[in-house]
Amino acid sequence: MNRRTFLQAGGTLGAAALAGCSSLISTQPAGNPPVIGDRPAAVYYPTHVEGMDMVGMGEGGDYRFGLMYSYPHRFWNVTGSDTTRTSIGSGDDVHIMASVWDGETMQVLPDTGLSLTIRRDGDIVFEEVVYPMLSQRMGTHYGANAGLAGDGSYEVTVSVGGMSTRRTGAFEGRFEEPASATIEFDYSQSARDGLSRELTPDRAGERAAVDPANMEMMPTGTAPDRDALPDVRGSATSGDAEFVVGTLDSPPAGIDAASTYLYVSPRTPYNQMTLPAMTVEAATGSFDGELTRTLDSELGYHYGTVVDSPGDSVTVTPTVPPQTARHEGYETAFLGFDPMEVSL
Amino acid sequence: MTDGRSRRQVLKAAVAAGGAASLSACLDALGEDTVDRPTGTDDLSTLPNRQFAWDGVVRHDEHGNEQLPRHQILLYLTLERDGRPTDADRRQVERAFASLNRAFEWSHEGVVWSAAYSPAYFDRYDESLPAGIDCPPPHSLSPFEQPTFDEQDVLVHLASDHADAVIAAEEALRGNRESANGVEFDASLSGVASLASDEDRRTGFVGNGMPADRQSELEGVPDDGPVPDASPLFMGFKAGFAQNQATEDRVTIQSGPFADGTTKHVARIRQRLDDWYGEQNFEERVAEMFSPEHADEEWVEGIGENLGDDSRVDETLDTIREQATESGRVGHAQKAARANRDDDGSVKLLRRHFESTDKNVASLHFPSLQREMSSFDAVRAAMNGTDLTEATPVIRQRVNNGILEYIFVANRGNWLVPPLSKRALPRPR
Numbered sequence: 001m002n003r004r005t006f007l008q009a010g011g012t013l014g015a016a017a018l019a020g021c022s023s024l025i026s027t028q029p030a031g032n033p034p035v036i037g038d039r040p041a042a043v044y045y046p047t048h049v050e051g052m053d054m055v056g057m058g059e060g061g062d063y064r065f066g067l068m069y070s071y072p073h074r075f076w077n078v079t080g081s082d083t084t085r086t087s088i089g090s091g092d093d094v095h096i097m098a099s100v101w102d103g104e105t106m107q108v109l110p111d112t113g114l115s116l117t118i119r120r121d122g123d124i125v126f127e128e129v130v131y132p133m134l135s136q137r138m139g140t141h142y143g144a145n146a147g148l149a150g151d152g153s154y155e156v157t158v159s160v161g162g163m164s165t166r167r168t169g170a171f172e173g174r175f176e177e178p179a180s181a182t183i184e185f186d187y188s189q190s191a192r193d194g195l196s197r198e199l200t201p202d203r204a205g206e207r208a209a210v211d212p213a214n215m216e217m218m219p220t221g222t223a224p225d226r227d228a229l230p231d232v233r234g235s236a237t238s239g240d241a242e243f244v245v246g247t248l249d250s251p252p253a254g255i256d257a258a259s260t261y262l263y264v265s266p267r268t269p270y271n272q273m274t275l276p277a278m279t280v281e282a283a284t285g286s287f288d289g290e291l292t293r294t295l296d297s298e299l300g301y302h303y304g305t306v307v308d309s310p311g312d313s314v315t316v317t318p319t320v321p322p323q324t325a326r327h328e329g330y331e332t333a334f335l336g337f338d339p340m341e342v343s344l
Numbered sequence: 345m346t347d348g349r350s351r352r353q354v355l356k357a358a359v360a361a362g363g364a365a366s367l368s369a370c371l372d373a374l375g376e377d378t379v380d381r382p383t384g385t386d387d388l389s390t391l392p393n394r395q396f397a398w399d400g401v402v403r404h405d406e407h408g409n410e411q412l413p414r415h416q417i418l419l420y421l422t423l424e425r426d427g428r429p430t431d432a433d434r435r436q437v438e439r440a441f442a443s444l445n446r447a448f449e450w451s452h453e454g455v456v457w458s459a460a461y462s463p464a465y466f467d468r469y470d471e472s473l474p475a476g477i478d479c480p481p482p483h484s485l486s487p488f489e490q491p492t493f494d495e496q497d498v499l500v501h502l503a504s505d506h507a508d509a510v511i512a513a514e515e516a517l518r519g520n521r522e523s524a525n526g527v528e529f530d531a532s533l534s535g536v537a538s539l540a541s542d543e544d545r546r547t548g549f550v551g552n553g554m555p556a557d558r559q560s561e562l563e564g565v566p567d568d569g570p571v572p573d574a575s576p577l578f579m580g581f582k583a584g585f586a587q588n589q590a591t592e593d594r595v596t597i598q599s600g601p602f603a604d605g606t607t608k609h610v611a612r613i614r615q616r617l618d619d620w621y622g623e624q625n626f627e628e629r630v631a632e633m634f635s636p637e638h639a640d641e642e643w644v645e646g647i648g649e650n651l652g653d654d655s656r657v658d659e660t661l662d663t664i665r666e667q668a669t670e671s672g673r674v675g676h677a678q679k680a681a682r683a684n685r686d687d688d689g690s691v692k693l694l695r696r697h698f699e700s701t702d703k704n705v706a707s708l709h710f711p712s713l714q715r716e717m718s719s720f721d722a723v724r725a726a727m728n729g730t731d732l733t734e735a736t737p738v739i740r741q742r743v744n745n746g747i748l749e750y751i752f753v754a755n756r757g758n759w760l761v762p763p764l765s766k767r768a769l770p771r772p773r
Contacts, residue, residue, distance in 0.1 A: 115488075117752075128619065129748075320736060320737055
């Protein structure tokens with residue numbers, strides 16, 4: 001393969017330190033390697049790892065925003081259990097990514113609607129609803145490939161919609177309203193080409209994942225540690241995801257009931273990233289039905305319900321996989337699930 | 345300028361640009377010296393008291409669907425004076441409006457038009473609007489939009505099949521020339537109401553072929569020119585089927601000082617159609633515009649001409665949740681229709697939207713008439729489909745959820761359209 005080596009972009013120290021993710025080896029291949037033919041139906045190590053750079057951060061309403069960019073990526077959209085590959089378009093200059101989180105708890109908000117409007121000298125050059133995506137390095141974020149109008153200064157407005165996901169605990173009543181923030185983006189193709197790109201032929205296709213990005217001022221979409229969750233009863237694995245199950249004596253604030261609260265917290269293997277926007281059903285005791293997608297300040301994003309008389313065990317059955325687009329290495333995982341049994 | 349192509353180019357840009365130069369370029373292109381359209385009347389009693397009574401005087405297609413005039417201008421005017429208008433202001437405005445009635449026939453060949461007033465305008469008075477008038481200030485109508493609210497005083501809406509007619513009407517009304525269509529104006533709005541910014545003059549068009557003719561180099565429409573030649577709208581389908589529209593009677597305020605009036609919501613919406621055309625096939629577009637059932641049953645051919653006067657959306661409402669779960673999509677029309685029917689099944693909203701290339705961005709001006717503004721709010725809430733996002737994660741806030749992914753609301757305004765008898769700077773009582 002014809003490779004060209006680029007010097008690491010100098011960049012601004014602040015931005016690089018903030019993102020902490022421009023530190024990979026700078027190797028620029030002429031093109032992306034093909035997608036592996038015999039990928040496992042599970043999480044796998046991708047064919048290449050690209051660096052990204054922080055564009056900036058902003059605040060609006062209840063939300064904090066981070067904006068990053070990288071090379072255009074191939075990714076897979078998910079509708080129901082079907083994946084559709086989006087290839088890199090000829091007009092695409094960057095993969096632009098936004099992350100949304102709560103400044104108080106530093107929890108990533110994985111299930112909002114988000115749009116990006118990119119303007120240059122007041123004129124719109126890009127405006128789209130940007131899909132939630134799941135990547136090994138960041139977990140849930142929002143991303144799209146975008147074409148720009150050459151080197152120059154852009155204004156990127158990140159707009160988030162009010163959440164309809166149930167919110168509980170300290171999140172009750174929060175994230176109701178839409179908000180936006182505008183972040184300056186000085187783009188140049190040479191700076192983009194200075195971002196790292198490492199081919200990983202030795203590990204590609206291995207059942208493993210790239211380490212999460214270590215971003216000092218910005219959280220990744222990591223699920224709470226199992227040890228940090230209250231009253232965990234057990235866990236099970238299906239579709240290559242781990243489902244941690246717990247029961248609380250009473251539900252989190254915001255749910256008006258006095259009975260047992262059953263929660264299920266699914267996460268990716270290796271990196272422990274939250275898996276949002278699923279349908280998860282459960283059966284225990286007299287309860288047999290859908291769990292409610294819920295964002296809680298302590299339990300994190302989870303699936304939960306009030307159960308009047310739980311049995312000795314619970315059967316957990318995910319029926320709709322996470323409706324998030326997938327970066328390479330996640331597109332064959334978390335798509336189909338078998339029922340799981342966990343003792344309570 | 346006589347060759348067909350340059351004539352079309354001129355006419356295409358004329359209304360959006362406006363002004364004297366556009367009017368003369370427009371006339372040159374038509375090979376005319378002056379505007380020569382049917383003139384109107386000085387007997388206001390021969391005109392409908394309902395300013396929005398357009399249906400009887402515009403074209404209809406072979407199925408009986410109202411065909412809105414091809415060229416339209418919205419003037420969002422601000423009063424020059426603080427506080428209440430004076431009787432002299434009122435007389436001047438009425439003389440200007442009466443002049444417009446004399447200058448152009450009340451039809452698509454002349455100019456149909458209306459003047460409407462914002463809740464902010466009525467705030468200039470000590471008294472409030474009568475309790476029966478449901479027309480609050482504009483507000484956000486979805487969990488994700490952050491529009492600019494239009495709170496200018498007066499909205500003048502001009503419409504004609506002829507670009508020269510709407511431009512001439514605007515020019516005379518604003519006082520930029522003393523006559524239009526060969527008829528001297530007794531007065532203009534100048535000195536009483538004017539455009540406070542360039543943003544307050546908005547224009548558009550609607551009609552088969554007009555969007556396709558204007559799609560090239562337009563921000564929001566893909567470069568490969570995907571808008572079908574026959575389509576009246578950028579998204580590639582007809583809208584406003586007669587059986588799915590309210591009648592003018594249904595939207596008319598029945599009693600009180602504003603009887604024969606109506607309420608008018610106008611949104612300005614940017615369209616971003618790269619993914620609409622680039623990532624979806626025809627069947628998927630049908631599913632998101634109408635319903636998944638329309639796509640499965642192949643009810644829609646081309647731009648939907650074959651639907652006649654009825655979109656058939658009422659047949660798809662009861663099973664919307666099942667369609668969402670099974671096909672992973674819900675249709676725009678089916679979602680909205682859920683809240684757009686009376687108990688007897690009649691439709692509440694009369695939508696009269698048209699397209700725009702203002703600032704070279706593909707946009708939609710969305711006027712909707714209804715007796716009570718709350719009916720519009722309810723239809724928009726149904727169109728948000730929040731209940732369906734809760735039913736299944738496949739339907740997201742703006743993805744797989746009708747056309748919400750492709751439309752960005754930039755402005756919203758609420759307006760009271762008084763009867764003709766009170767069209768000049770009305771008092772609230």
